Amino acid sequence: MILSGTVIADSSTVISDGGVVIVGSEIEAVGTREEIFDTYPNHEHKEYDIIMPGLVGGHIHSVQSLGRGIADDTELLDWLFDYILPMEASLTEKSMEIAAKLGYLELIETGTTTAIDHLSVAHADRAFEVAGEMGLRGIFGKVLMDRRSPDGLLEDTDQALNETKRLIQKYHRSYDDRIRYAITPRFAVSCTEECLRGARELADEHDGVRIHTHASENRSEIETVEEDTGMRNIQWLDEVGLTGEDVVLAHCVWTDESEREILANTGTHVTHCPSSNMKLASGIAPIWDYHNRGINVALGNDGPPCNNTLDAFTEMRQASLLQKVDKLNPTVTPAEVIFDMATINGAKAAGFDRVGKIREGWRADILGVQTDLTRATPLHDVLSHLVFGAHGDDVAFTMVDGNVLMEDGEVTVADAKEIRRQAHNIELDLEEAREISQEVKP
Ligand SMILES: [Zn+2]
Numbered sequence: 001m002i003l004s005g006t007v008i009a010d011s012s013t014v015i016s017d018g019g020v021v022i023v024g025s026e027i028e029a030v031g032t033r034e035e036i037f038d039t040y041p042n043h044e045h046k047e048y049d050i051i052m053p054g055l056v057g058g059h060i061h062s063v064q065s066l067g068r069g070i071a072d073d074t075e076l077l078d079w080l081f082d083y084i085l086p087m088e089a090s091l092t093e094k095s096m097e098i099a100a101k102l103g104y105l106e107l108i109e110t111g112t113t114t115a116i117d118h119l120s121v122a123h124a125d126r127a128f129e130v131a132g133e134m135g136l137r138g139i140f141g142k143v144l145m146d147r148r149s150p151d152g153l154l155e156d157t158d159q160a161l162n163e164t165k166r167l168i169q170k171y172h173r174s175y176d177d178r179i180r181y182a183i184t185p186r187f188a189v190s191c192t193e194e195c196l197r198g199a200r201e202l203a204d205e206h207d208g209v210r211i212h213t214h215a216s217e218n219r220s221e222i223e224t225v226e227e228d229t230g231m232r233n234i235q236w237l238d239e240v241g242l243t244g245e246d247v248v249l250a251h252c253v254w255t256d257e258s259e260r261e262i263l264a265n266t267g268t269h270v271t272h273c274p275s276s277n278m279k280l281a282s283g284i285a286p287i288w289d290y291h292n293r294g295i296n297v298a299l300g301n302d303g304p305p306c307n308n309t310l311d312a313f314t315e316m317r318q319a320s321l322l323q324k325v326d327k328l329n330p331t332v333t334p335a336e337v338i339f340d341m342a343t344i345n346g347a348k349a350a351g352f353d354r355v356g357k358i359r360e361g362w363r364a365d366i367l368g369v370q371t372d373l374t375r376a377t378p379l380h381d382v383l384s385h386l387v388f389g390a391h392g393d394d395v396a397f398t399m400v401d402g403n404v405l406m407e408d409g410e411v412t413v414a415d416a417k418e419i420r421r422q423a424h425n426i427e428l429d430l431e432e433a434r435e436i437s438q439e440v441k442p
Pocket residue numbers: 059060061118214250302303
C-alpha cells in the first residue's frame with residue numbers, strides 16, 4: 001500500500017508532498033510523491049492530508065473507561081479509594097472485556113497505536129485478548145496489590161506474582177510480538193516490599209518483560225511511602241530494584257534532586273500525564289528539567305476517570321502549555337520536543353525497536369490525519385498544528401504493523417457502535433465496594 005500526503009517522518013523531517021510504501025508489516029520506502037509513484041506504480045493507494053507515525057500512550061488505564069465521569073473534583077487518594085478501586089473491584093469478566101474494548105476503540109479512533117497499559121487485578125486475560133484481536137501494539141500488565149487494598153482486589157503476594165508469571169507465559173510476545181508484558185505493581189502504597197522485589201525478579205527472569213508503576217504523583221502518596229519506608233518514593237523504588245532501563249514510572253511529579261539523579265543515572269523512563277495531574281490537582285511534573293537531564297519522557301492520558309479522554313493529541317497540547325506557564329517561559333517544550341515525547345520516546349519506554357518514526361525498515365504504525373478544517377487554516381506549520389491544534393477526531397486512518405485498524409474514519413476491526421451500546425448499558429454498583437475500600441484507605 002502507498003500512503004501519500006504531507007509526511008511527518010519524525011519531529012525534524014517533513015516531506016511536504018510525500019509518500020510511504022508499506023509492504024507486509026514494514027515500511028518499504030519513504031520519499032517524495034514523484035519518487036514513490038515512479039518506483040511503485042501499481043500499489044494500492046490512499047491519500048490523507050498528513051501521514052505521521054502512530055502515537056504512543058505512555059501510561060493509560062484502558063479498563064477504567066467505564067468510570068469516565070464518576071470521580072470529578074477529588075484528589076488522588078480519595079479518587080482512588082472512594083471511586084476507582086470500588087469500580088475495578090465491581091467489574092466482572094464480561095464488563096472488563098467491554099471496558100477494554102471501549103478503551104482500545106478510543107485509542108484506535110484517536111491515533112494511539114502503542115499503549116503502555118495498566119490493567120486491573122482480575123480478568124487481565126480479557127484485555128490481552130481484546131488488544132491483540134483489535135490489532136494494537138503495547139505492553140500490558142495485570143495490577144499487583146497485596147496490601148491496603150479492598151477485598152476483590154487484595155491478593156496474597158505469592159498468588160499475585162504467580163498469576164503474573166502465568167500471564168507472562170501466555171501473552172508476552174504474543175500476536176506477532178505486538179503484545180508484550182509489563183509487570184504492574186499499582187504503586188508503593190499498595191504493595192509490600194516482597195511484592196516489589198518479586199516484580200524485579202520476575203522481570204529479570206523473562207527477556208523483554210518491563211516494569212510499569214505509578215510513582216510520586218501526589219504529596220499524600222509520597223508522605224505515606226515516607227512513613228512506611230523512611231525514604232522518598234523514587235529512592236524506595238530504587239532500593240527494591242524498580243528503576244532501570246526496563247522501568248516506566250508514571251507521573252514523577254514530586255521528586256527532589258537525589259531522585260532526579262536516580263532517574264537519570266539508571267535510565268528509568270518517565271511518563272508525564274498532564275491532564276490527569278491537572279484534574280486531580282496533583283501538581284506539575286518537572287519534565288523540562290527531566291528532558292534537559294537526558295531522562296526519557298513519554299506522554300500518557302492516564303485513565304478516563306481522571307482525564308476524561310484517551311485522546312493523545314490533547315496531552316501534547318497540555319504538556320507543552322503547562323511547562324510554559326510553570327516556567328513563565330514560552331521557549332520551553334517546543335512542538336518538536338513534545339512530538340518526540342508522544343512518539344519515539346514512548347516507543348523507547350515501551351521497549352519496541354523500529355517504532356515511533358516513519359523510516360525504511362521500521363514497523364508500519366502510521367496515521368492519516370485530515371486538516372481540511374477551519375481550526376487548521378491556514379496551515380503555516382504542520383508540527384505546530386499537530387501539537388497545539390489537532391484533535392484525535394482528526395485521525396481518519398490508523399495502521400499498526402501494516403494492518404489497517406481504521407480507514408476513512410471507520411474502525412474496521414470492531415463494531416464501534418455495538419461497543420458503545422454495551423458500555424452504555426453497564427450499571428456500576430459501587431456502594432458496597434466503596435465501604436470496603438474506605439476501611440483500607442491510608
Ligand atoms: Zn495511572
